[in-house]
Amino acid sequence: MSILNLSALALSEKIKAGEIKVTEVARLVLDQIKETEESIHSFVSLVDEDAVMKQAALLQEGIDKGELTSPLAGVPMAIKDNMCTNGIKTTCSSKILENFVPTYSSHAVEELEKAGALLIGKTNMDEFAMGSTTETSAFGITKNPVNIEHVPGGSSGGSAASVAAKQCYFSLGSDTGGSIRLPASYCGIVGMKPTYGTVSRYGLIAYGSSLDQIGPMAKTVADCATVLEVISTYDEKDSTSMKRSDTDFTAALVRDVKGMKIGIPRDYFTEGLQVEVKEAVLKAAEVFRSMGAIVEEFDLSLVEYAIPAYYTIASAEASSNLERFDGIKYGYRTKEYEGLHAMYKKTRSEGFGAEVKRRIMLGSFVLSSGYYDAYYLKALRTKALIKKAFDHAFASYDMILGPVAPTTAPKLGMSLSDPMKMYLGDIYTISANLAGLPAISVPCGFDQAGLPIGLQLTGDCFMEKKIIQAAFSYEQEMIQKEVE
Amino acid sequence: MAKVYETVIGLEVHVELATKTKIFCACSTEFGGSPNSHTCPVCTGMPGSLPVLNKKVLEYAIAVGLATNCDITRYSKFDRKNYFYPDNPQNYQISQLYLPICRDGFVEIETENTSKKIRIHEIHMEEDAGKLIHDEWENCSLVDYNRSGVPLIEIVSEPDMSSAEEVITYLEKLRLIIQYLGASDCKLQEGSMRADVNLSVREVGAKEFGTRTEMKNLNSFKAIARAIEAERARQIELLEEGKEVIQETRRWDDNKEYSYAMRSKEDAMDYRYFPEPDLVPMMISEELLNDIKANQPELRTEKQKRYKEEFDIPEYDIDILTSSKHLADLFEETVAICKAPKKVSNWLMVETLRLMKEEEMEAEDLKFSAENLAKLISLTDEKAINSTVAKEVFQELFHHNIDPVVYVDEKGLRTVNDEGELRRVIEQIVNDNPKSVEDYLGGKEKAIGFLVGQTMKQMKGKANPDLINQFLKEELLKKA
Numbered sequence: 028m029s030i031l032n033l034s035a036l037a038l039s040e041k042i043k044a045g046e047i048k049v050t051e052v053a054r055l056v057l058d059q060i061k062e063t064e065e066s067i068h069s070f071v072s073l074v075d076e077d078a079v080m081k082q083a084a085l086l087q088e089g090i091d092k093g094e095l096t097s098p099l100a101g102v103p104m105a106i107k108d109n110m111c112t113n114g115i116k117t118t119c120s121s122k123i124l125e126n127f128v129p130t131y132s133s134h135a136v137e138e139l140e141k142a143g144a145l146l147i148g149k150t151n152m153d154e155f156a157m158g159s160t161t162e163t164s165a166f167g168i169t170k171n172p173v174n175i176e177h178v179p180g181g182s183s184g185g186s187a188a189s190v191a192a193k194q195c196y197f198s199l200g201s202d203t204g205g206s207i208r209l210p211a212s213y214c215g216i217v218g219m220k221p222t223y224g225t226v227s228r229y230g231l232i233a234y235g236s237s238l239d240q241i242g243p244m245a246k247t248v249a250d251c252a253t254v255l256e257v258i259s260t261y262d263e264k265d266s267t268s269m270k271r272s273d274t275d276f277t278a279a280l281v282r283d284v285k286g287m288k289i290g291i292p293r294d295y296f297t298e299g300l301q302v303e304v305k306e307a308v309l310k311a312a313e314v315f316r317s318m319g320a321i322v323e324e325f326d327l328s329l330v331e332y333a334i335p336a337y338y339t340i341a342s343a344e345a346s347s348n349l350e351r352f353d354g355i356k357y358g359y360r361t362k363e364y365e366g367l368h369a370m371y372k373k374t375r376s377e378g379f380g381a382e383v384k385r386r387i388m389l390g391s392f393v394l395s396s397g398y399y400d401a402y403y404l405k406a407l408r409t410k411a412l413i414k415k416a417f418d419h420a421f422a423s424y425d426m427i428l429g430p431v432a433p434t435t436a437p438k439l440g441m442s443l444s445d446p447m448k449m450y451l452g453d454i455y456t457i458s459a460n461l462a463g464l465p466a467i468s469v470p471c472g473f474d475q476a477g478l479p480i481g482l483q484l485t486g487d488c489f490m491e492k493k494i495i496q497a498a499f500s501y502e503q504e505m506i507q508k509e510v511e
Numbered sequence: 512m513a514k515v516y517e518t519v520i521g522l523e524v525h526v527e528l529a530t531k532t533k534i535f536c537a538c539s540t541e542f543g544g545s546p547n548s549h550t551c552p553v554c555t556g557m558p559g560s561l562p563v564l565n566k567k568v569l570e571y572a573i574a575v576g577l578a579t580n581c582d583i584t585r586y587s588k589f590d591r592k593n594y595f596y597p598d599n600p601q602n603y604q605i606s607q608l609y610l611p612i613c614r615d616g617f618v619e620i621e622t623e624n625t626s627k628k629i630r631i632h633e634i635h636m637e638e639d640a641g642k643l644i645h646d647e648w649e650n651c652s653l654v655d656y657n658r659s660g661v662p663l664i665e666i667v668s669e670p671d672m673s674s675a676e677e678v679i680t681y682l683e684k685l686r687l688i689i690q691y692l693g694a695s696d697c698k699l700q701e702g703s704m705r706a707d708v709n710l711s712v713r714e715v716g717a718k719e720f721g722t723r724t725e726m727k728n729l730n731s732f733k734a735i736a737r738a739i740e741a742e743r744a745r746q747i748e749l750l751e752e753g754k755e756v757i758q759e760t761r762r763w764d765d766n767k768e769y770s771y772a773m774r775s776k777e778d779a780m781d782y783r784y785f786p787e788p789d790l791v792p793m794m795i796s797e798e799l800l801n802d803i804k805a806n807q808p809e810l811r812t813e814k815q816k817r818y819k820e821e822f823d824i825p826e827y828d829i830d831i832l833t834s835s836k837h838l839a840d841l842f843e844e845t846v847a848i849c850k851a852p853k854k855v856s857n858w859l860m861v862e863t864l865r866l867m868k869e870e871e872m873e874a875e876d877l878k879f880s881a882e883n884l885a886k887l888i889s890l891t892d893e894k895a896i897n898s899t900v901a902k903e904v905f906q907e908l909f910h911h912n913i914d915p916v917v918y919v920d921e922k923g924l925r926t927v928n929d930e931g932e933l934r935r936v937i938e939q940i941v942n943d944n945p946k947s948v949e950d951y952l953g954g955k956e957k958a959i960g961f962l963v964g965q966t967m968k969q970m971k972g973k974a975n976p977d978l979i980n981q982f983l984k985e986e987l988l989k990k991a
Contacts, residue, residue, distance in 0.1 A: 110559070111558065111559045117558070117559075119558075124558065127558065129552075129557070129559070130557075131552055131557075131560075228561060229559065229560070229561050230560075232558040232559045233559070233789075236788035236789050265563075266561065266563050266789060266790050267789070267791060343785060344788055346593075346783075347593055350593060350601060350602035350603055351558065351600065351601045351602055352558075353595065353602055355597045355654070356555065356557075356600060357558075371595055391783060394593075394785050396781050396783075399783075399785070403785060
């Protein structure tokens with residue numbers, strides 16, 4: 028059990044030192060999946076056992092020969108099922124892609140494979156990343172490994188659960204409105220959304236193209252920084268991919284927050300925020316203060332406009348992005364139909380789930396002629412104003428500290444009945460996507476029921492290193508406190 | 512009193528750009544190829560694929576904009592046009608609605624001694640769709656995405672034209688400009704240039720425009736002219752009958768010389784345009800603009816001026832030679848080899864144009880090479896073949912681009928320069944045709960023509976006509 032508890036970096040050190048073989052790690056992980064998967068259901072599909080073992084042996088060989096030197100070499104990973112994996116089914120947890128096998132891999136997956144990480148499986152998610160609970164998946168719900176009566180959060184719920192259930196050492200998630208940070212918070216792990224444009228979106232099946240970012244999910248801040256460093260290479264196949272020379276994120280794993288200016292938006296601490304969450308977050312702020320950071324409250328403003336702006340923009344883009352799923356070229360096609368239009372209608376009616384249809388309709392509506400200016404354009408203007416509000420905040424602060432979500436993980440089945448309430452759960456995460464900012468979710472305690480609470484640190488564009496350094500410092504401080 | 516109507520026409524012209532690769536991926540744009548052989552995840556709309564703009568497309572679009580006096584939009588964007596159809600793999604077309612790359616230009620056209628400015632509303636970039644093929648045998652539809660993602664520009668004019676003649680003149684001018692820029696070959700038959708005609712009629716003097724229709728599927732200048740005449744007549748007839756013209760899209764059937772309604776304004780689609788989030792906005796820098804301006808190829812008027820200075824050929828020839836980029840290129844390349852501008856011009860102006868007319872071909876469809884035309888000219892210069900044979904060889908050159916030297920040798924067409932044999936034949940002919948000899952000597956100079964013909968026939972056409980004339984006269988003098 029102790030090997031499974033290790034962080035990716037700690038495991039990597041043992042592999043490099045020859046204390047454990049990649050094949051042994053793979054065996055442990057496969058056994059752990061056998062034991063836990065039935066109750067958790069993190070995965071939509073698992074890589075065939077023999078293939079995993081064979082690959083593990085190859086990776087061990089590469090490490091032995093000194094060809095694989097990355098800290099991720101031989102480390103088992105899981106990938107959210109909206110990232111294409113060459114030759115491995117990629118479904119977005121949707122019936123409409125139930126049999127889709129891509130002939131190419133997403134850029135992020137390619138980079139991880141080059142580094143020698145070992146792919147175990149594709150993780151469950153809300154259908155097309157639309158949802159905050161992983162309950163909208165067409166292939167069954169994922170449960171929170173901390174308490175299986177609760178949701179793991181979403182949409183990258185499978186990715187979070189697989190790490191929390193020790194079925195792998197790290198995973199990739201995608202974050203359009205909080206889909207990495209929220210499940211990380213609910214499952215008690217670390218999750219990070221980088222600045223828009225940092226990780227190539229090539230091969231990521233789009234939900235809201237202008238908001239989507241791939242990011243790491245792992246047990247520790249250091250693991251997240253390591254994974255992000257590997258996947259944040261420039262990619263000419265994505266026009267929005269940025270050439271950055273500051274992606275040595277592990278260089279920021281320094282325990283020092285002295286003099287850092289941290290702002291806490293007063294607007295975040297309003298009604299609807301669970302008391303235990305509020306207390307845990309404010310307690311974390313105290314920890315920062317005690318470590319030498321300057322922590323102040325301030326008014327961010329416009330917080331309440333983020334949700335309507337987000338759902339307008341994301342749904343508009345989604346309604347267009349999802350048009351290609353039409354039964355013509357790949358994926359699901361209805362069995363019986365007469366004529367092209369009936370085929371489109373039946374295929375899409377049967378292939379998409381309720382939440383996806385809701386957002387396609389919403390998105391189509393806000394883009395319709397006569398409504399475009401009133402909704403879509405207004406949302407874009409709101410987005411620009413929100414960005415401005417953050418620019419203003421970052422003129423005074425190095426980062427913003429707040430909760431990830433208003434509550435801890437809800438019980439299974441509680442959220443979908445009230446979509447508006449579910450949408451409001453994204454209030455603290457969404458603005459980072461609208462403004463393109465990097466943000467990290469770090470565990471900062473538990474509620475009375477023992478459910479994890481997440482702390483969110485949001486930085487200015489390209490300031491990943493600052494939030495990594497702060498999150499790392501907090502994490503180390505808390506570990507030290509626990510030991511003491 | 513009968514009402515007098517005028518026609519108001521605006522054009523939407525699609526031009527396929529001559530880039531080697533597609534607009535948003537690295538696939539080849541080459542015509543033909545087995546179905547779906549020029550495709551990748553991007554141009555087949557596979558999940559997770561992303562478009563990346565081919566910079567050459569932007570450069571061509573700007574070049575066309577500059578040559579048509581447009582303002583170049585310095586902050587330009589792509590938009591998505593959403594509609595479901597199987598030839599459109601993403602079910603949206605990446606196009607430009609809000610910030611097209613070029614705006615507010617014009618093209619000057621000359622008709623009946625006057626010139627007229629046709630204003631250009633905008634030029635935007637977009638991707639072409641694939642092609643649906645209905646398999647009657649299997650009763651199913653198949654889709655070929657080889658054309659999917661081929662770059663297009665759409666040139667939208669203002670409603671500034673009033674006749675088929677003006678429309679054709681405008682299109683010819685536009686085509687010439689684009690061909691000279693090398694931005695497209697603009698072949699209507701192959702669809703690399705397509706025009707949709709927006710047409711309405713109104714009483715002369717009326718202030719408001721009439722209701723317009725849009726006509727599609729026009730594959731030749733002739734079809735465009737016929738469609739305009741027919742649509743004008745149809746609309747006038749409706750108005751004369753007291754009926755209304757319905758705003759609709761119509762499809763022209765050039766075989767039946769009739770158009771039928773495809774869809775009316777009521778069923779017009781809502782394309783739900785919005786900015787394409789997968790492509791970043793284009794900031795057109797001063798450097799890029801200057802670069803494109805500096806590298807703008809020689810356009811027609813410049814070429815005409817240069818020909819006048821460089822080559823000793825009539826202005827009329829220059830006009831015709833520069834009327835097509837391909838013809839002008841052929842001319843220049845041939846002259847570069849054989850250094851005989853007048854002779855090259857003659858071949859192009861006379862025989863080439865004659866055969867083109869006979870075959871109803873465009874200059875762009877000419878198949879023969881400059882090298883081979885130069886070879887033919889040097890064969891005639893060397894008097895290795897006579898002019899009759901040369902014309903025969905040219906026919907072959909025109910149709911099959913044969914190597915004239917090889918052809919002449921294989922067919923044994925070289926002029927026989929064996930004077931002895933020619934003299935023997937002439938002696939024989941003169942002896943066999945005493946009547947003609949008598950006529951000639953009696954003062955009928957034309958009679959010699961018959962004797963020349965007989966000689967040439969005997970020589971199987973391979974004799975040097977000058978020599979025949981010379982020797983014949985000598986032989987005839989002997990009889991005097």
